[in-house]
Amino acid sequence: MLIEKIELQGFSLGSRPPILGHHGIRWATSGNQRIMHLGFDWDTTEINIMLSAKMSKPLSGTARIVINSIHVKGDLLLMPILDGKAILYSFLSAPEVRIGVAFGSGGSQSLPATELPGVSSWLVKLATDTLSKRMVEPHRQCLALPASDLQKKAVGGVLCITVLSARKICSSSKGSPSRRHKCSAIDSKEEDQLENKELQTFVEIELEELTRRTNVRTGYNPNWNSTFNMILHDNAGILRFHLYECTPGSVKYDYLTSCEIKMRYSPDDSTIFWAMGPDSTVIAERAELCGKETEMTVPFEGVNLGELTVKVVLKEWHFADGSHSLTSFNLSTQNSLDEASISLSKTGRKICVTVVEGKDLIVKDKIGKSGPYVKLYYGKASKRTKTVSYTSNPVWNRKFEFDEIGGGEYLKIKCHQEETFGDESVGSARVNLEGLIEGLKRDVNIPLEKVSSGELRLQIEAVRVQDFEGSKNSHASSGDGWIELVLIEARDLVAADLGGTSDPYVRVHYGDLKRSTKIMYKTLNPKWHQTLEFPDDGSPLELHVKDHNALLPTSNIGDCVVEYQMLPPNEMADKWIPLQGVKQGEIHIQITRKKPELEKKPSSGSELSPAKMHHQISDQVKQMMIKLQSLVDNDDLEGVSKSLSELESLHETQEDYMVQLEMEQALLLNKINEIGQEILNSSPSFSRRVTFP
Structure with a gap:
């Protein structure tokens, strides 16, 4: 059938209702749930129902x-819930x-009133598919029964969703039936002891076109406790929770899997x-008022794939x-919302x-023109x-x-x-x-999820924007501090030696400075626990993991x-970064x-006090020592000699101010003694009782 476009022109279902239970009604019980058949x-x-169809070539015109x-x-099936x-x-x-x-005819350029082949069967298939997606088990619709005010129609709402935790989840690489059975058989004692260091997961929450994601957590029983605000644009909706695994490298x-919670407004608010x-049982909860927290534990789809616990507040x-129902909201939840709603800061680079291209996409040959396209979502931006x-x-x-x-933040592709x-x-x-x-530039092939075939080829690179205002301000304000980098460990490194291991160490590049960690021999999971420091001048910080070789050149x-x-400033970030x-x-x-404690700048023309100057010199000495260590590591003898001279000069200046500070201290004590003596002389009765030293 060659239909290019179709429009609805009229719609009426008539007044004849369906016949229910013509051959009787049967009640059954599944668990604690009563079901009417x-x-x-x-x-x-x-x-x-009147439709206007615009025909494509070789036909032309319209048909009604x-x-x-x-x-x-x-x-x-009817299932009463909530009493x-x-x-x-x-x-x-x-x-x-x-x-x-x-x-029928559709106008002056319409087709004759003859039957178009395939229209009836296509409409039957469309109706059957729609019912299957919305009203055939396990897909269920909800009907609220209390009496309602017909003048009051809910058209949207504001949700607060907290993803609390999950239990007994399994890795995609360990998803065999026996492995899943093992996950499901974990008892409470084993849960405290079992820790899958390789399993890192996060949850993506989806409501209509809006998505949010939690942080990454490790283990079979992760705890996220992440809270988000989301908007609903109807009186009903479906919250979908997608579980993903972060694969190292x-x-x-x-x-991995998903689960969903459906919601609907009831006319009693x-x-x-x-x-x-x-x-196939039903989990149902009712929040009598807006603002009431509802906690639900929902199993993930599939056999023995764990369960997710969430807290939902409408x-x-x-x-x-134009009216709305609003009640006071829990203060602690609101505080967590404020923290979760902080906008993500830009780094000063462009992605x-x-x-x-795409490869082996599932593109079905349907009615009319069709073709694939890609949408990219990153932060609040979307491209097509x-x-x-x-x-x-x-x-x-x-x-x-x-x-x-x-x-x-990650890139979402649809x-x-x-x-x-x-x-x-x-x-x-x-x-x-x-x-x-x-x-x-990274050239990667990304397999598509939830389909049997298909992948996309992407090229990704990061570019520094030199005139980015936030980047400038960040670099300019960072000159009076230093960077503390702790290289803790690495995991799942590439085996560079013939024996299936590596001798890894990290070469750190910070601007023109270069530092190295110690070498960990014959391991793919090294632990360095080494701290390096650099003057904070905004330079790029790059880590190069190397394999040490005694005779041959090192390999990356x-x-x-x-x-x-x-x-x-002064806040530590802890992160795992893919190589x-x-x-x-x-x-x-x-x-x-x-960064040192921020102090008020002296007014124009004034000088720093000796105490403040001493503090400033101490910071300069610390930064000079960091620079000196880097020069020694790079065998820069000329730079070392120059830095030693500068360091000696700083020490001399520091000693001068220490002497000045001691002199001011002595003068201050003398002044206190003089004031005390004046007080004694002005009060004879007091001087007879107290002798001032």
Whole structure:
């Protein structure tokens, strides 16, 4: 069928209701849940749905399609929840659907009133697919039963979601049935002892088009305790929670599993939350008032894949008349919201992403014109490629730029197929952008998730923006402090030696300064626990992990860049950074921008006191010692000699001010004695009782 575009011109379902339970009603029990089984039969000729279809080549013009009858027959399930205040309903299996279609003229350039081939079967398939996605088990709809004010219609709301923790989750690399059975059999004592150091996970929360993500946590039973504000644009919605695994050394996050919580506004201003429980049971909660916390533990989809505990608060509902329901919100939750809502700071670099091509995409041949395109999401920005005509191996070569954001923000990718009747997802992925090195372009192939085939080729690079205002201010204000870098450990490094191990050490480049850690022999998981310090001048900080060889040249086993410029003074950042240029490996570091206590600047024309000058000289000596150590490591004898002379000069200046400080101290004591003597002389009675030394 060659339809280019279709529009709805008229819609009426008539007044004939469906017949329920014509052959009887049967009650059943699943766990503690009562379920009503009854037949559903809706056969009507009063329906009138008018569609206008624009035809594509070789046909032309328009055709009018009229749906004048429909017959839907199936087995319906009704599940009362919350003491009968709401009902979940769904079909037990896909219902039988028949649709009657008539054709008519569509105007002066319309087709004759003849039947277009395939229209009726296409409409039946469309109706069946829609019902299967929304109302066939395990997909259920909710009907709130309390009496309602018909003038009050909820059109949106504000949610607060806290992802608390998960239990008994498994890695994608350890997802065999026996492994999952082992995960499910962990008892409470083993939970405290079992710690999977390799399993790092985070949760992505999705509500409509809005997504948020937690931090990365380690272990089978991670605790995130991350809180987010999200907006709902209807009186009902679905919260989806996607669990991802961070694979060391990989730019891609591995999708593990998902779960979801549905919600709906009830006309008595309460909110109903429900989800699928174990063994197809129902988990349902009701928040009587806005602002009430509802905690739910929901199993992940799949067999023995663990469970997720979340806390949901519907802060307020918005209504069509402009009013809203709002109650006081828990102060501690609000404080955590304020912390979670802090905007991510920009680093002063641009992330350039080129969507090169796709390979083996799932592109279905449907009605009308179609083709794949890609959407990129980074922070609050989104970009879109053009649509390529129908192909499973499209080539875009489209370059996009984003302002880099600190805090581990990742790139989200969604691949769609553009269709006449709505776009369809053909896969998605997440890309880790941590540790990009300026000037080094990464060419990566990203497999698409939740589909059987397909991957995207991307080229990613980081570019420093020289005139970035935030970067300038950060560098300019950092000249009176130093950088403290703690190189803790690395893991899953590449084996550079024939024996399957490496002798790793880290070469640190900070501007023109270079420092090295000690060498750890025959290991892929070295632990250095070594602290290095550099003067804070805003220079790029690069880490190069090397394999030491006694005779042969050293080999590189990974690089990364440490972003520190936007760190608050005297606050430590602890992070694992994936190594670039290799297939695997990541390094664990702690970094702090050390700054002395900020003091008020002296007024114009005034001089620093000896005490303040002494403090300033001490800081200069400390920075000079750091510089001297670096020069010694680099065998720069000329620089060492010059620095020693400067250091001696600083020591002499420091001694002069120490002498001046002692003189001022002596003068101050003499002045105190003089004042005390004057007090004694002016009060004879007091002088007889007290002798001033």
